[in-house]
Amino acid sequence: MDTFQGTLDKILDEARQSYIVDGMVIRASLSIGWAVFPKDAKSLASLSKKADEMMYSMKKKHKQEQEDL
Incomplete structure (x- = not known):
C-alpha cells in the first residue's frame, strides 16, 4: 500500500x-x-x-484545508 500511496502522491504533486x-x-x-x-x-x-465516497471525502478535506489558509 505504501507504493500505491507514493504513486498517488506523485500524480497529485504533478x-x-x-x-x-x-x-x-x-x-x-x-x-x-x-x-x-x-x-x-x-x-x-x-x-x-x-x-x-473516498474521492468526495478527499475533496471535502482539501476544501476545508484551503478555507483554513
Missing part, C-alpha cells in the same frame, strides 16, 4: 504544478478516489461506490 502554455499560466486540480478489492468491497458496483 497535477498541482502550474504550466505555461502560449504565455498563459494553466493550473489544474485533480481528485482521486480509490478502493481496494476485496478489502473495501467485494463487487464492482460496491468498489466503484467506495472509490466515489
Whole structure:
C-alpha cells in the first residue's frame, strides 16, 4: 500500500504544478478516489461506490484545508 500511496502522491504533486502554455499560466486540480478489492468491497458496483465516497471525502478535506489558509 505504501507504493500505491507514493504513486498517488506523485500524480497529485504533478497535477498541482502550474504550466505555461502560449504565455498563459494553466493550473489544474485533480481528485482521486480509490478502493481496494476485496478489502473495501467485494463487487464492482460496491468498489466503484467506495472509490466515489473516498474521492468526495478527499475533496471535502482539501476544501476545508484551503478555507483554513
